Amino acid sequence: MNKRSITIKDLAAELRLSITTISRALNGYSDVGEATRERVREAAKKHGYRPNRNAQRLVTQRTRNIAWVQSDNDKKFVDPHFSEVMAGVLRGARLEGYDIVLTSDTTEHQLDVYNRYVQDNSVDGFVIDLPQHDDPRINFLLETGKPFIVHSRNKRCDEYSWVDVDNPGNYRKLTQLLIANGHKNIAFVNGDARFTFAHARQKGVDQALEELGLPASTVITFNATHPMANSGFQLTQLAMQHKDITAILYSSALMAVEGQAALLPAGRVPGQNIAIATMDDMLSYLDLSPYEGVFTFVRSSLRVAGEKLVTGLIAQCENTSARTQTIVPSQFSLAVDIDPSALETL
Amino acid sequence: MNKRSITIKDLAAELRLSITTISRALNGYSDVGEATRERVREAAKKHGYRPNRNAQRLVTQRTRNIAWVQSDNDKKFVDPHFSEVMAGVLRGARLEGYDIVLTSDTTEHQLDVYNRYVQDNSVDGFVIDLPQHDDPRINFLLETGKPFIVHSRNKRCDEYSWVDVDNPGNYRKLTQLLIANGHKNIAFVNGDARFTFAHARQKGVDQALEELGLPASTVITFNATHPMANSGFQLTQLAMQHKDITAILYSSALMAVEGQAALLPAGRVPGQNIAIATMDDMLSYLDLSPYEGVFTFVRSSLRVAGEKLVTGLIAQCENTSARTQTIVPSQFSLAVDIDPSALETL
DNA sequence: TTCCTCTACTAAAACGTTTTGGTAAACTCG
DNA sequence: CGAGTTTACCAAAACGTTTTAGTAGAGGAA
Known part of the structure; x- marks a missing residue:
């Protein structure tokens, strides 16, 4: 039970070396003889020695x-999108x-x-997910000067590090693509408008309409209030009431997949009498293979975003002046009923 | 930027006291004068002093x-059930x-x-979620003697602390309830059989059939392979093919809610020509209000389980001999078409 | 030989707390 | 008044590392 872990002192005593030498041997310093280093390494391995994290810190x-x-x-918290970002962060x-x-x-x-x-x-630093427009956490951390990164x-995004996807660009393109394929009445099922990502997507949609000189009524937006x-x-x-x-x-x-159950009773079949387009965050929780070629996707991995978040943050922790401002790339994957040529002209 | 945090030494210098007194004042020891303690508290608050966690540790x-x-x-990882337990643990x-x-x-x-x-x-200790039948993590931690608790x-469950729900009992009762209400052909949509919870539920179902002397074919089991x-x-x-x-x-x-979309095309309406029964983990991700009185539930909060997990583990960390072996209670909530009298005789 | 450089090691300080083992002064009581 | 007790404080050690500022000795150059 609860036996004290082995320490650097124990190793020093056993090998008749100073604790300095043990430390420097294990940390790869060059002022340690190769033979000694090997002895130290072996003894450390034999006893399962690991430096006490708290002493190190x-x-x-x-x-x-x-x-x-x-x-x-x-x-x-309970949204599968959270888990996916977290999986990337952990990796x-x-x-x-x-x-x-992790705390609440x-x-x-x-x-x-x-x-x-x-x-x-x-x-050493903080990851902030799902920021809001005037997020108090961001304001606070900027004041303290502690490293952080925002998903x-x-x-205030030019003052801090962030990883993001091109939300306005992606949704502008998706909208224009649908319009170029003859759709004049589009429903936009968007996330909670308090969050910046949903806002940015709406902006992309609006911009597309403006560029094409179409009335705002071309797209009707339905906002989710909670991820459920x-x-x-x-x-x-x-949406089907329209x-x-x-x-x-x-x-x-x-949401697109969940929506399928509401399409059938309305007599709608994707690819035949209704077109479906969406961002695909590549959730491992969701199997999209049945919808390949049926939905139009713009794909970007949340898990990759999570990984980039953490590597960017660590870079900043280790070198305070390092800033990461990265757009995670997206790939289009079109439904078979969508004419791809429209995409090229965008 | 990165300015050194204030330490106990700074406070001692400012107040012309020893660091011992500062420490003991803040930690509530009785050998500190009340006036002094107040002075210390105020200075600590003024400077936003917090003991360095790593030194403490x-x-x-x-x-x-x-x-x-x-x-x-x-x-x-991406299953909403995970998030719900984690929310409880964090709280x-x-x-x-x-x-x-949190690590991967x-x-x-x-x-x-x-x-x-x-x-x-x-x-100080570990939480283990979703154990398997012969889980190597449990075997390993038992060997080391480090505190841990299992959801x-x-x-080997009498050798360690755990929090659990009465899976066999709940599923025995649900099965008997359905049978008592005249159902002779039941589909059981169960979780991944590698996990103990799914196994325990299957056992409850089997036990019900055995007690009633009914053939195993009364219930057909469909196992999920991944949470998706x-x-x-x-x-x-x-299941609807039968x-x-x-x-x-x-x-x-x-799963029950997701299953609804498969029922309609088969001409099945819950409460009219098909009975639905399920465990309800009280996921905040899932709104069950439309199914109240339509499905039969046995309810038990995963979030509460998460809270019990962490308090049990902490008790064990602080007093090595403390063991927690807790069943989280469940409540029944019957569909209107189910005769409740059957429940009382169980 | 002497001086210098390089190799391989080390003693001691530092990080910021908590805890142990005190003590000096103030009170209490017969 | 003096002995004992209580109150309110403190110096120093300890936790387990990393890092600084060395040193002793071997080898090389003149």
Whole structure:
């Protein structure tokens, strides 16, 4: 039970070397003889020695910990999109030898935990997911000067590091593509408008209409209020009340798939009498193979975004002046009933 | 930027007290004058002093960190059920002043990260979710003697702490309830059989049949292989190929809801010509209000389970001999077409 | 030989706490 | 008044590392 772990002192005693030499041997310094280094390595392996993380952190002032703070009563926590980003973050962190410290705040005292972490040396930096337009977490962290990175952008985005997808561009193109294929009545099933990503997508749609000189009524938007299972179904049902709609533009493939159950009773068959287009975040939770060539996708991996978030943040932790401002690329994959030539002229 | 945080020494200097007194004042020791304690408190607040977590951890040998290790290529990560348990864990941890350290392993070297954490003093204990029948993580942690707690039970469950729901009991009762209401051909849409929870539920179903002397063919089981969006839909479609089925028993309400889209085309209406029964994990991702009185539920909150997991584990971390072996209670909520009297005789 | 350089090592300080084992002064009581 | 007790403080050690500022000795050059 709870036996004390082996320490650098134990190794030093056993090998009749100073703890300095043990430390420097294991950390790859050149002022250690090769024979000695080998002896140290072997003894360390034999005893399963690992440096005490807390002692290391105390002396180096670096924790190799990254904070992810999740709002306790926040529905977005349970959204599969969250899990996908997190999976990428975890992978990136593991490869770099970092750990993720996950906590929840209370919405009333959202900044408390950020403040605590800044003060008590628990973490080197923060990942912020799903920012809002005037996000208090971003404002706070900018003030403290602690490293952080944001998934998506808000209005202060040139002051901090971020990883994002080209939301306006993607949705502008999807909209123009649908219009070029003859669709004049489009439903746009979008996410919660409080979040920057949903706002950016709406902007892309609006821009497309403006460029083509079409009235705003060409697209009717339906906003999800919370990420909920089957919200795609419910919003699609709403959209189906507008009989003249011939295309639906979704904000997530999950919603698009859920929406299928609302299409059938309305006599709509994707690719035949209705066109479906959506962003595909490449959720591993969602099998899209049945919809290949049936839906039009613009694909970009949230998992990759997660990995880029964490590597960007780590770069900044290790070199304070490093800034990451990266657009994760997207690929189009068109439904068979969509004429691809329209895409080239965009 | 990166300005050094204020330390106990700074406070001592400012107040012309020893660091001992500062420490003991803030930690509530009785050998500090009330006036002094107040002075210390005020100065600490004024400067936003927080003890350096790593120094604390080094000297106390306790981290107030709990590890949750997630398999990297594991689909279960993206399952909304995971998020719900995690939400509970985070809440419990926050209330007790603990943080969660989240990492991923690689499936090939699953135990590496457990081993590292045991050796390098990163965490005080581990939470293990979704154990398998002969789970190597459990075997390993039992050997090391490090505190851990398991969500669900496997065959060695009297050797460790766990939190679980009465899976066999609940599914025995649901099965008997359906049979008592005249259903002789039941589909059982169950989870992945590798996991103990799915196995335990199957056992409950089997036991019900045995007790009633009914043939095993009364219930046909359909196992999910991965947690996937819409797997409830696909498995329900499969079940609908058996025309004589009059009741479906699901392993999760999410699957039950997804299955709805497969029922309609088969001419089935819940509560009229088909009975639906399921466990309800009270996912905040899922709105079940439309199915109240339509499905039969046995309800138990995964979020509560998560909270109990973390408080049980913390108790064990702080007092090595403490063991938690808790069944989270379940409540029945019957569909209107189900005769409740059958339940009382069980 | 002497001086210099290079190799291979080390003692001690530092990181910021908590805890142990005190003590000096102030009170209490017979 | 003096002995004992209580109150309110503190110096120093400890936790387990990394890093700084060395040194002793071997080898080479003149």
